[in-house]
Amino acid sequence: MPPDVHEPDLHPPDLHQDVAARLAGRDGRYTGSRRDLIQALAEAGRPLTVDEIVERSPRQRPSSVYRNLAVFEAQGVVRRLAGVGDLARFELTEALVGHHHHLACQTCGAMTDVQLPHDLEVRLDEVLTQLAHSEGFTLSSHELDAVGVCQACSEGEN
Amino acid sequence: MPPDVHEPDLHPPDLHQDVAARLAGRDGRYTGSRRDLIQALAEAGRPLTVDEIVERSPRQRPSSVYRNLAVFEAQGVVRRLAGVGDLARFELTEALVGHHHHLACQTCGAMTDVQLPHDLEVRLDEVLTQLAHSEGFTLSSHELDAVGVCQACSEGEN
DNA sequence: ATGAGTGCAAAGGCTTTGCATTAGG
DNA sequence: CCTAATGCAAAGCCTTTGCACTCAT
Numbered sequence: 001m002p003p004d005v006h007e008p009d010l011h012p013p014d015l016h017q018d019v020a021a022r023l024a025g026r027d028g029r030y031t032g033s034r035r036d037l038i039q040a041l042a043e044a045g046r047p048l049t050v051d052e053i054v055e056r057s058p059r060q061r062p063s064s065v066y067r068n069l070a071v072f073e074a075q076g077v078v079r080r081l082a083g084v085g086d087l088a089r090f091e092l093t094e095a096l097v098g099h100h101h102h103l104a105c106q107t108c109g110a111m112t113d114v115q116l117p118h119d120l121e122v123r124l125d126e127v128l129t130q131l132a133h134s135e136g137f138t139l140s141s142h143e144l145d146a147v148g149v150c151q152a153c154s155e156g157e158n
Numbered sequence: 159m160p161p162d163v164h165e166p167d168l169h170p171p172d173l174h175q176d177v178a179a180r181l182a183g184r185d186g187r188y189t190g191s192r193r194d195l196i197q198a199l200a201e202a203g204r205p206l207t208v209d210e211i212v213e214r215s216p217r218q219r220p221s222s223v224y225r226n227l228a229v230f231e232a233q234g235v236v237r238r239l240a241g242v243g244d245l246a247r248f249e250l251t252e253a254l255v256g257h258h259h260h261l262a263c264q265t266c267g268a269m270t271d272v273q274l275p276h277d278l279e280v281r282l283d284e285v286l287t288q289l290a291h292s293e294g295f296t297l298s299s300h301e302l303d304a305v306g307v308c309q310a311c312s313e314g315e316n
Numbered sequence: 317a318t319g320a321g322t323g324c325a326a327a328g329g330c331t332t333t334g335c336a337t338t339a340g341g
Numbered sequence: 342c343c344t345a346a347t348g349c350a351a352a353g354c355c356t357t358t359g360c361a362c363t364c365a366t
Contacts, residue, residue, distance in 0.1 A: 020170055029340055029345060052328085064347050066331060071346095086246075086356095087330070114289050120281060121301050126306040136309035137261055144302045146286040151294035187320060187365060209350080222322050224356060245355070 015042055019094060022075045033060040034068050038077070038092070045112045047081055047089035047102065059080070081143070094141075105150035114146065162197055173200055176254060180233045191218040192226050196235070196250070204269045205247035205260065239301070259301075263308035272304070 019038050020030040036057035041048060044056070049067050060068070069090050072078035079093045089111065094100070097122070103112045116124075124142060132139035177196050178188040194215035199206060202214070208223050214316060218226070223278070226308075227248055230236035236250045251257070257279070261270045290297035 027345075030232040031340070031346065033347080058247065061348055062330090063332075063349080067333095067346080070332090098242055103290055103293055105295065112293055114293070116285060116289075120285055123278060123281075124302075125280055127274060131274075132261055132304055132306050135261055135270055135272070137263065137304070138312055139304055139306040140264065141305045142302065143231040143305060144282075146290055146295070146297055147299045147301060148297040149291050155193065185320075189321065189365075191322080217319095219323055220355090221324080221357080225321080225358095228357095 015092075015096060019077050021074075022077055023071075023084055028071060028075070033057065034072075036060070037065065038072075041078070041092050042097075047091040048111050049087045049089050051087075053090070074090065087099060102145045104145055104147050105153055106147050107149050107153035110150055110152075116144070173250075173254065177230075180235055181229075186229060186233070191215065191222060192230075194218070195223065195226055197231075199250050200246065200255075201238070203269055205249040207245045207247050208247075221222070245298050260303045262303050262305050263311055264305050265307055265311035268308055268310075274302070 016030070016035060016038065019034075023030050023034075036059065037053060040053050044052070046058075050062055050069075053065050053069075054060070057065070062141055066077050069078055069080070070098075070125035073080060076093055076095055077113055078090050080088055080090050087109075091113075092120070097113075100113045124144070125139075128142050129139045165259060166184050173195065174188070176194060177192075179193075181188050194217065195211060198214035199247075200212050202210070206214075208220055211223050211227075212218070212220055215223070227236055227238070233249055234253055236248050238246055249255075255271075258271045258273050261272050262268070282302070285299075286300050287297045
C-alpha cells in the first residue's frame with residue numbers, strides 16, 4: 001500500500017487542538033482571536049483575503065490579523081497565496097486540510113477548493129519531479145489553479 | 159511529425175511584428191521603450207517583476223513600465239501573474255509564446271518556464287473542465303506551478 | 317501639428333511596524 | 342506578575358494617476 005499522504009482530519013475540535021499544539025511549541029498563545037481566525041479559514045473551505053477574515057472574526061483588527069497570519073505561517077498552519085486577483089489570500093496548510101487545488105473566477109476573484117483524481121495527482125507529481133530534476137530543482141510541491149468564470153458572473157454579465 | 163500545438167514562433171523579428179500588429183489595431187505606437195520591454199520579456203523566458211524589466215530596459219521608468227504593461231495586457235500581449243512571492247510578475251501571453259508552466263524556487267523566487275507532455279496537458283484539461291462544470295464554472299485556462307528549491311539555493315544554503 | 321507616450325511627483329491601497337495598553341497563563 | 346497579544350496610528354512599499362513635456366507619425 002502506497003504511503004498516501006492525503007486526507008488529514010479537519011473536524012473543528014481536532015483542528016483547534018492541532019493548531020494549539022503547533023503554537024504551544026514556541027511560546028504561542030492560542031487566544032480567542034486566533035481561534036476565530038482559524039475557525040474562519042476552516043469554515044470557508046477556500047482561501048480568504050484579510051478583509052474576509054475580519055468580517056468573519058470581527059474582534060481583531062486587520063493589523064492583528066496580519067500578525068497572526070504571519071505567526072501561523074511560520075508554524076506551518078497557514079499558507080499565503082498570491083491568488084488570481086491582486087490581494088493576498090490565506091488558507092490552512094495542506095498539513096491540516098490535505099492536498100487540494102483551486103477553481104478561481106477571473107471576474108470576481110472568488111475561489112473554491114477542488115480535488116483532483118488520485119491517479120492524475122500521482123502522474124502530475126511524477127512528471128513535475130522529473131522536470132524539476134532536469135532543471136536542477138528539488139521539487140517540494142505543486143500548485144494548480146483552474147481559472148474560469150463562476151456562475152454568478154457569467155449570468156450577471158459583470 | 160505530430161501536430162503538436164505548442165511552439166509558436168517567437169524569434170525576435172516575428173515577435174515584434176506580431177506585437178506591433180496587435181498594437182496598431184487601436185492606435186498604439188510601438189515605441190523603442192515598448193520594444194525594449196517586449197524584448198526583455200522574450201529574452202528572459204520567464205516571468206519578470208517590474209524591477210527586473212527596468213534593469214533590462216533602462217530607458218523607461220517604473221511608472222511607464224506599469225503603463226505599458228497595462229496596455230499590452232489589454233491587447234493580450236502580456237499577462238500578469240501573482241507569482242510565488244509578493245511582487246507582481248509579467249510574461250508574454252501564451253498566444254505569443256505558447257502554453258507552458260513554471261518552476262519556481264521557493265527560496266529566491268526565481269522562475270523558469272517548463273512544458274508538460276502533451277497527453278498530460280490534455281488529461282488535465284479534461285478533468286479540470288469537468289470539475290469546473292460541476293461547480294458551475296466555465297473553465298478558460300489553468301495555471302500549474304511546480305515549487306521547489308533551485309540548485310543555487312540548495313547549494314548556497316541561503 | 318496633434319495626439320500618444322513618458323517622466324516626475326503625488327496619491328492610493330494593502331501590509332507592516334512602533335509603542336502603549338490589555339490580557340492570557 | 343510577566344510576557345505575549347492587540348489596537349491604533351504612522352510608516353513602508355508597490356502600483357496608479359495627474360500633469361506637463363516630448364516625441365512619433
